[in-house]
Amino acid sequence: MNLPIYLDNNATTPMDPRVLEAMLPYFTTKFGNAASRNHPFGWVAEEGVDYAREQVAKLIGANEKEIIFTSGATESDNLAIKGVFEMYKEKGNHIITTVTEHKAVLDACKHVEKLGGKVTYLPVKEDGILDLAVLEAAMTSETILVSVMYGNNEIGVIQPIKEISAIAHKYGALFMTDAVQAVGKIPVDVNKDGIDLLALSAHKIYGPKGVGALYVRRKGPRVKVTAQMDGGGHERGMRSGTLNVPGIVGLGKACELCGLEMESEAKRLSAMRDRLQTALTVLEESYVNGNVEHRLPHVANISFKYVEGEGLMMAMKDLAVSSGSACTSASLEPSYVLKSLGLSDDLAHSSIRFGLGRFTTDEEVDYAIEVTKKSVTHLRELSPLWEMFKEGIDLNSIEWAEH
Amino acid sequence: MAYSDKVIDHYTNPRNVGTLDKSSHKVGTGLVGAPECGDVMRLQIQVDDNNVITDAKFKTFGCGSAIASSSLATEWLKGKSIDDAMKIDNMDIVEELALPPVKIHCSVLAEDAIKAAINDFRVKNGLAPIESEKVHH
Numbered sequence: 001m002n003l004p005i006y007l008d009n010n011a012t013t014p015m016d017p018r019v020l021e022a023m024l025p026y027f028t029t030k031f032g033n034a035a036s037r038n039h040p041f042g043w044v045a046e047e048g049v050d051y052a053r054e055q056v057a058k059l060i061g062a063n064e065k066e067i068i069f070t071s072g073a074t075e076s077d078n079l080a081i082k083g084v085f086e087m088y089k090e091k092g093n094h095i096i097t098t099v100t101e102h103k104a105v106l107d108a109c110k111h112v113e114k115l116g117g118k119v120t121y122l123p124v125k126e127d128g129i130l131d132l133a134v135l136e137a138a139m140t141s142e143t144i145l146v147s148v149m150y151g152n153n154e155i156g157v158i159q160p161i162k163e164i165s166a167i168a169h170k171y172g173a174l175f176m177t178d179a180v181q182a183v184g185k186i187p188v189d190v191n192k193d194g195i196d197l198l199a200l201s202a203h204k205i206y207g208p209k210g211v212g213a214l215y216v217r218r219k220g221p222r223v224k225v226t227a228q229m230d231g232g233g234h235e236r237g238m239r240s241g242t243l244n245v246p247g248i249v250g251l252g253k254a255c256e257l258c259g260l261e262m263e264s265e266a267k268r269l270s271a272m273r274d275r276l277q278t279a280l281t282v283l284e285e286s287y288v289n290g291n292v293e294h295r296l297p298h299v300a301n302i303s304f305k306y307v308e309g310e311g312l313m314m315a316m317k318d319l320a321v322s323s324g325s326a327c328t329s330a331s332l333e334p335s336y337v338l339k340s341l342g343l344s345d346d347l348a349h350s351s352i353r354f355g356l357g358r359f360t361t362d363e364e365v366d367y368a369i370e371v372t373k374k375s376v377t378h379l380r381e382l383s384p385l386w387e388m389f390k391e392g393i394d395l396n397s398i399e400w401a402e403h
Numbered sequence: 404m405a406y407s408d409k410v411i412d413h414y415t416n417p418r419n420v421g422t423l424d425k426s427s428h429k430v431g432t433g434l435v436g437a438p439e440c441g442d443v444m445r446l447q448i449q450v451d452d453n454n455v456i457t458d459a460k461f462k463t464f465g466c467g468s469a470i471a472s473s474s475l476a477t478e479w480l481k482g483k484s485i486d487d488a489m490k491i492d493n494m495d496i497v498e499e500l501a502l503p504p505v506k507i508h509c510s511v512l513a514e515d516a517i518k519a520a521i522n523d524f525r526v527k528n529g530l531a532p533i534e535s536e537k538v539h540h
Contacts (some may be wrong), residue, residue, distance in 0.1 A: 308441050310466035314406070314414060325441055325466075334441065346438035382420055382470060384445035384462035385438060400437030 003318040005364045009204075009357030010153050010181060010299060011322060015250070016206040016358065022253040023208065026246035034243045035234060045245045052252025056213055059255040060179075060198060061189035068214045068235045069248050073180045075228075076199035076214035077104040078111075079239065080176050083225025084145045084197070085112045088174075092142035096120045096173075098130055099340045100157075101149050104199075105178050109147070118142070126342050127291035128157035135164060139171040146175050150182035150198075154324065154337040154353060155290030156299030158182065165194030174223060180204050180212075184258030185296055186266060190215055196223050202247065206358055207254030211247030214239075261358075269356050270297035272365050276354060277302065279369040283376055285389070289338060289351060298356040301338075303347045306386040307379045312352060315375035319368055324351035346385075346395075406467055407501035413471035418478050421460040423447040431524025433516040441465060442509065444473045446480075446516035450524055454485045461516075468506040472496050472513035480517065485524070489533065491517055 006014070026048055034049045036042025053064040070076045085095065097109055099121050109119045120138045124130050130148060139146075146168035151158045165175035176197035182188055183198075184205035190198060198215040202208055216238065217223045231240025258265075277300045280286060285305040301324070304312065309325030324335030325348070334348035343351075354368070380386040388395060406414070425432045430449050436442040442465040449458035459477035463470045475496060480488055496502070496510035522532035 306464060308465050308469075310441075311414075311464075311470060314467040344439070345441075349438070349441040382417060382462055383464045384434065384443055385464045387422065387462060395438060398434075400439070400443075401435060 001361070001363050001367065004320050005318060005368060006320045007354050007356060007360065007364075007368060008320045008322050009360070010156075010353065010355035012203050012209065013206045013357050014359060015203075015208055016254065016257060018257060019207050019250045019253045023246045023250040026249050030245075032245075034245055035232065045243075048245055048249045049243055052248045052255075055252035055256045055259075056200075057215075059188075059259045060183060060200070060215060061191050062215050063218065065236075066190075066215050066218050068216055068238050069243060069251075070212050070214055070239055071210055071244070072203075072212040073102075073178065073199045073201035074104040074212075075239075076201075076212050077102070077178055078108045079214055079225055079228050080197040080199060080216075081105065081108040081145070081147060082111060082228055083238070084174060084176070084223075085115065085117050086226035087224050088144040089117070092140075092144040092173075094118045094120070094140055094142040095145045095147065096122060096135065096138050096143055096168075097147040098122045098124055098149070100124050100128060100152055100154075100337045101147070102153060102178055102180070105147055105149070124340055128152060128155050128289075128337075128341055129291055129294060130159055130164065132160065132163055132167060136167050139167065139173065141171070143168075143171055143173040146173050148175075148177060150177045150179035150188065151185070151296045152290070152337065153181050154335060155301045155341070156181070156296035157290040158186070158294045158296060160294075161193045161195070165196075169194060174221075181296060181299075184255065184262065185298060187262070190217070196221070197225070202251035202254055205254045205258050208247050208250040211244050211251050213251065265358060266297040269360070272360065272362065273298055273300050273354070273356055276300060276356075276365050276369060280304075280372055283373060286376070287347070289341060289343065299353065301351055301353045303338075303343070303351040304376045305347060305350055306383045306389055307376055308349050309351055311379055312350075312375055315379060316368075316371050319371055322353045322355070324353070325349040409475075409500050410467055410471040410502070413474040413500070414467045417461075417470060417474040419458075419460050419474065419481075420462060422462065423449055423458065423460050428527045429524075431520040431522070431527070433519025433521075433523060435515045435519055436465070436512050438464065442469050442512055444469065444512050444516040446473060446476060446513075446520045448480055448488070448520045448524060450485065456480045456483050456485065456488060465509065465512075466506075468500065468502055468509040469512060471500055472502075472509045473516065475499060476513045476517055485521055488517060488521060 032041030032045035034045040057064040168175040201212040289301040309323030338348040459480040493510040493514040
């Protein structure tokens with residue numbers, strides 16, 4: 001077993017060697033521009049792109065003509081939200097999303113607000129799931145788009161996508177989902193789920209960084225987005241720019257592998273994740289954040305009360321994990337996702353996200369359990385809050401000097 | 404962001420972790436920070452009849468730099484007179500631990516904890532608390 005151990009697969013994943021192998025020829029011998037229509041170099045590159053388009057489409061139950069390649073999910077989110085707003089603003093100016101979305105969605109929505117759009121940011125329930133009644137109550141005749149993520153990046157919670165899209169459609173709005181964490185991990189089907197636009201990314205599914213896709217429905221209804229990048233009119237005019245052929249080939253291969261291995265992989269990962277979670281919640285005052293039933297198979301977000309997340313990560317220096325604590329960033333605000341579940345700031349500061357992946361082994365999980373338990377115990381010995389808790393002092397009764 | 408060797412040393416082998424009897428009039432306790440902010444330090448000093456700090460203990464909830472700052476503070480406090488302890492400046496801690504700008508608040512908290520412990524001791528012994536007029540860096 002090699003140290004450090006990578007358990008941050010929601011941030012990014014290592015590339016599968018099979019993906020790399022598929023990509024390599026497109027850097028050197030098959031280097032052509034996929035838009036060069038007049039010679040074999042262009043044709044070969046185009047063939048690679050076409051095949052990848054089929055591979056991506058197949059994974060999400062789409063038609064290959066509905067796949068727009070982009071530089072990644074952030075671009076896909078931006079193109080979908082800003083592009084729909086610009087295209088449909090005559091019809092209505094209202095967009096609905098949730099507070100737990102990725103920043104790419106939230107900030108694209110903020111941009112729409114600057115352009116005169118109205119955006120409703122819906123709260124979620126304590127378990128991270130959107131209340132359908134709350135969504136329905138927010139729908140108006142002006143609503144053109146509902147954007148709700150498929151699976152959450154921090155807590156792994158899966159939204160009731162089919163039900164949400166049905167509500168959006170009932171009111172004549174389009175439904176978009178940022179499915180970055182869900183695609184390739186659990187079955188996603190744009191038709192069964194009623195999805196009109198879907199953002200995905202290669203590097204979360206063992207593909208390369210810098211490439212992603214936006215699914216844009218062509219039939220029932222035919223969805224259009226206004227291009228956000230002007231140029232040569234690539235990708236049916238929705239996304240100009242010379243195609244990143246090696247990246248696209250890699251994304252295609254990554255999708256194919258996920259399609260083949262998802263079912264067995266999800267079982268393997270959820271068994272490992274559950275083992276990790278069970279072992280760690282044996283520790284006193286540790287809590288799993290978010291709904292545990294409707295959750296991606298590879299994620300567990302756990303708060304270890306009275307221990308601060310960044311300090312904990314330092315103790316677990318051989319484990320690459322992530323924390324909702326803000327000490328890791330310049331701002332002192334802890335995770336907005338955890339706070340939106342109604343978690344107090346101190347519990348949000350005490351959270352660790354474990355993100356397992358295709359290359360995680362049982363041995364690594366065993367090691368992670370041991371190191372985490374040891375580190376939490378050690379830091380609690382150093383923690384004045386733990387001592388007070390043990391003495392039965394109510395921490396809320398103390399007047400803390402906020403700084 | 405990489406931690407300095409000194410932060411890692413104090414974090415891995417924290418000095419003077421523990422609890423003194425806070426009801427003793429020879430002990431001053433400073434509890435600063437807030438759980439909501441991700442930092443709480445408790446620093447305690449034991450003072451002899453000559454106003455010299457004979458022992459210091461801490462417990463900290465916080466990041467590695469906060470733990471290291473308070474551990475270092477207890478090391479510096481031992482053997483110092485109360486008057487000299489009042490002079491410990493957060494920038495001395497920043498320098499000693501090579502804290503980056505985003506972690507300066509940890510050193511500020513440690514200085515606050517020292518002053519709070521001293522004032523707790525003073526008040527317990529019938530003296531007025533010293534108002535800090537310092538503007539933090």
